[in-house]
Amino acid sequence: MFSLSNTVQPQVTVPLSHLINAFHSPKNTSVSISASVSQNQHRDVVSEHEPPSSEPILNLRDLGLSELKIGQIDQLVDSLLPGICKDKNVSSHWHTSHVSAQSFFENKYGCLDIFSTLRSSCLYRQHSRTLKRICSDLQYWPVFIQSRGFKTLKSRTRRLQSTSERLAETQHTAPSFVKGFLLRDRGSDVESLDKLMKTKNIPEAHQDAFKTGFAEGFLKAQALTQKTNDSLRRTRLIVFILLVVGIYGLLKNPFLSVRFRTTTGLDSAVDPVQMKNVTFEHVKGVEEAKQELQEVVEFLKNPQKFTVLGGKLPKGILLVGPPGTGKTLLARAVAGEADVPFYYASGSEFDEMFVGVGASRIRNLFREAKANAPCVIFIDELDSVGGKRIESPMHPYSRQTINQLLAEMDGFKPNEGVIIIGATNFPEALDNALIRPGRFDMQVTVPRPDVKGRTEILKWYLNKIKFDQSVDPEIIARGTVGFSGAELENLVNQAALKAAVDGKEMVTMKELEFSKDKILMGPERRSVEIDNKNKTITAYHESGHAIIAYYTKDAMPINKATIMPRGPTLGHVSLLPENDRWNETRAQLLAQMDVSMGGRVAEELIFGADHITTGASSDFDNATKIAKQMVTKFGMSEKLGVMTYSDTGKLSPETQSAIEQEIRILLRDSYERAKHILKTHAKEHKNLAEALLTYETLDAKEIQIVLEGKKLDVR
Ligand SMILES: Nc1ncnc2c1ncn2[C@@H]1O[C@H](COP(=O)(O)OP(=O)(O)OP(=O)(O)O)[C@@H](O)[C@H]1O
Numbered sequence: 001m002f003s004l005s006n007t008v009q010p011q012v013t014v015p016l017s018h019l020i021n022a023f024h025s026p027k028n029t030s031v032s033i034s035a036s037v038s039q040n041q042h043r044d045v046v047s048e049h050e051p052p053s054s055e056p057i058l059n060l061r062d063l064g065l066s067e068l069k070i071g072q073i074d075q076l077v078d079s080l081l082p083g084i085c086k087d088k089n090v091s092s093h094w095h096t097s098h099v100s101a102q103s104f105f106e107n108k109y110g111c112l113d114i115f116s117t118l119r120s121s122c123l124y125r126q127h128s129r130t131l132k133r134i135c136s137d138l139q140y141w142p143v144f145i146q147s148r149g150f151k152t153l154k155s156r157t158r159r160l161q162s163t164s165e166r167l168a169e170t171q172h173t174a175p176s177f178v179k180g181f182l183l184r185d186r187g188s189d190v191e192s193l194d195k196l197m198k199t200k201n202i203p204e205a206h207q208d209a210f211k212t213g214f215a216e217g218f219l220k221a222q223a224l225t226q227k228t229n230d231s232l233r234r235t236r237l238i239v240f241i242l243l244v245v246g247i248y249g250l251l252k253n254p255f256l257s258v259r260f261r262t263t264t265g266l267d268s269a270v271d272p273v274q275m276k277n278v279t280f281e282h283v284k285g286v287e288e289a290k291q292e293l294q295e296v297v298e299f300l301k302n303p304q305k306f307t308v309l310g311g312k313l314p315k316g317i318l319l320v321g322p323p324g325t326g327k328t329l330l331a332r333a334v335a336g337e338a339d340v341p342f343y344y345a346s347g348s349e350f351d352e353m354f355v356g357v358g359a360s361r362i363r364n365l366f367r368e369a370k371a372n373a374p375c376v377i378f379i380d381e382l383d384s385v386g387g388k389r390i391e392s393p394m395h396p397y398s399r400q401t402i403n404q405l406l407a408e409m410d411g412f413k414p415n416e417g418v419i420i421i422g423a424t425n426f427p428e429a430l431d432n433a434l435i436r437p438g439r440f441d442m443q444v445t446v447p448r449p450d451v452k453g454r455t456e457i458l459k460w461y462l463n464k465i466k467f468d469q470s471v472d473p474e475i476i477a478r479g480t481v482g483f484s485g486a487e488l489e490n491l492v493n494q495a496a497l498k499a500a501v502d503g504k505e506m507v508t509m510k511e512l513e514f515s516k517d518k519i520l521m522g523p524e525r526r527s528v529e530i531d532n533k534n535k536t537i538t539a540y541h542e543s544g545h546a547i548i549a550y551y552t553k554d555a556m557p558i559n560k561a562t563i564m565p566r567g568p569t570l571g572h573v574s575l576l577p578e579n580d581r582w583n584e585t586r587a588q589l590l591a592q593m594d595v596s597m598g599g600r601v602a603e604e605l606i607f608g609a610d611h612i613t614t615g616a617s618s619d620f621d622n623a624t625k626i627a628k629q630m631v632t633k634f635g636m637s638e639k640l641g642v643m644t645y646s647d648t649g650k651l652s653p654e655t656q657s658a659i660e661q662e663i664r665i666l667l668r669d670s671y672e673r674a675k676h677i678l679k680t681h682a683k684e685h686k687n688l689a690e691a692l693l694t695y696e697t698l699d700a701k702e703i704q705i706v707l708e709g710k711k712l713d714v715r
């Protein structure tokens with residue numbers, strides 16, 4: 001209750017809210033103050049039986065304002081509330097307000113925020129302590145800050161400034177659901193409307209307006225609440241879904257899943273694969289290997305036969321050979337022939353970044369296999385898990401996996417019906433403990449196929465495509481020395497693609513040759529524009545090689561000559577060994593050197609010593625390599641005899657110069673031999689060069705026709 005004394009006379013008490021109202025109605029300030037004062041005299045004199053109201057009772061004297069005259073209050077109000085627009089046509093009756101207390105006053109009196117106005121007024125500085133107390137008390141004044149739950153979602157006293165500031169701020173920044181979230185206050189329940197009216201002494205005349213305002217505000221707030229609740233619900237749903245997805249992702253990610261798997265032993269499931277559709281029939285060109293594995297197949301088909309005889313089969317079989325020669329295929333064929341489950345594992349997948357995963361995977365693999373015996377366990381790239389164990393502080397656990405493998409191999413008896421087949425390209429890298437008897441004690445070599453094996457493999461894959469009857473797999477096989485099964489399969493595949501691109505019905509020799517050259521020398525560089533001069537030099541250079549090969553007895557037969565640039569070369573002459581040369585004679589080696597010299601000799605004879613080109617560099621590398629092997633490896637030097645020199649860098653200077661001297665003599669003699677042949681067959685050389693310029697590529701037959709002086713059919 002606020003007492004307003006107008007000199008020393010008896011105290012007059014008025015509700016502070018009325019004082020505030022009075023402050024706020026600048027037009028009829030004096031009247032309203034006196035009216036409100038008189039109006040409330042009878043009503044607001046506190047009767048002894050009336051319970052004291054909860055409002056703070058302030059005394060002007062306490063506030064240091066007692067000497068204020070009524071008239072002075074006008075100035076006080078005027079100077080207190082400079083922000084009030086005097087001429088604002090603010091009627092004194094109630095507005096129906098739909099928003100909070102703060103904006104309620106804004107609606108009614110046009111003043112934004114009394115406290116900040118007070119603060120900004122000059123008087124505040126003079127009586128700042130008093131007014132500060134008024135401000136701070138007023139802020140908790142329930143009437144002043146209407147506790148209308150419907151206005152701000154919660155009904156509880158709030159600090160007006162912070163409310164207005166927060167409202168102003170969130171008004172502009174936060175979406176509705178955030179607004180509700182942020183501005184939501186926790187607090188006491190909203191009082192009932194009647195009780196509210198009673199405690200706030202709403203005048204009779206204003207009660208309807210108040211109720212209307214309350215109801216409208218309630219509906220608005222309801223809508224806002226609904227919107228806020230909806231958006232809150234949506235937010236919660238989104239957060240929940242994200243949470244579920246996040247947890248699922250975490251469980252899926254290898255890091256956790258591996259750790260989870262390792263701890264609970266739920267290691268990668270080892271699924272056997274039935275290899276019914278792969279048999280030895282699918283593996284070509286490696287007959288010896290197939291024979292060695294035949295007995296393993298017999299054992300897997302009926303292990304009893306072996307146990308009765310008491311024989312012991314090897315537990316582990318090691319397939320050794322270059323990449324792509326059919327090791328995996330052979331292992332699958334063994335399981336397919338015996339019709340037993342095939343467990344495939346690659347050595348590299350055993351070792352993960354987490355300690356113990358490799359060993360646990362090996363344990364699971366063997367446990368599964370034993371449960372499904374008889375069966376085949378195939379470990380590809382065995383060298384990556386069974387490599388030599390290194391004692392290094394960097395990899396203290398690298399031995400765990402291989403030790404586990406050794407333990408598992410020792411853990412079952414030879415005739416338990418489980419065969420472990422390992423494949424490696426690098427047998428020398430394997431740990432010795434792995435290849436001792438009782439472990440991988442049977443070694444099967446799977447070499448690159450020879451010309452016969454290559455022919456078989458080519459036939460096998462040609463039968464899978466449409467090819468012309470003129471195709472001779474043997475010719476292709478002779479031109480693909482050193483190709484593995486996988487490379488031959490790729491060659492046939494490339495030829496089929498080439499025929500398809502050219503719109504052909506079937507694959508012919510041309511496509512096969514094309515794909516062979518592509519694999520050997522790289523794709524054709526048709527886009528390269530070679531000027532005529534260079535073309536002519538290339539034509540005579542390549543013809544030089546071809547003439548030497550044609551007229552040298554021990555040289556390999558010519559397969560093809562071309563001046564089509566491929567890869568780094570501008571032209572190429574390919575030779576075709578009758579079959580794989582397991583051993584080469586001295587004459588054959590010399591012949592190869594002479595063929596290599598043919599290019600440079602042709603350039604010198606045709607264009608002169610000043611116009612020889614760099615195009616012969618790879619030819620000289622090849623010739624020098626052959627000569628060096630003849631002197632240091634094959635004992636084909638009269639002067640140095642049969643001693644071999646593996647590391648010439650460590651030899652005495654005399655020996656080194658002797659070796660170089662011998663190599664030099666071999667090369668010089670070879671050059672002279674080539675020169676002699678080309679001088680002798682200058683005419684054929686010229687014809688062949690011109691035919692190459694005309695046709696670009698000539699095969700063996702066409703070359704023969706030209707060298708015999710016959711006319712080539714026009715293509
Ligand atoms: N001797 C062969 N007979 C038939 N096809 C073969 C032969 N060798 C290889 N292939 C073909 O090449 C493919 C790859 O062969 P495979 O994977 O068995 O070779 P690998 O020796 O295991 O190679 P890596 O050592 O790289 O694992 C096979 O799927 C098969 O199509």
Ligand SMILES: [Zn+2]
Pocket residue numbers: 541545599600615616619
């Ligand atoms: Zn050359």
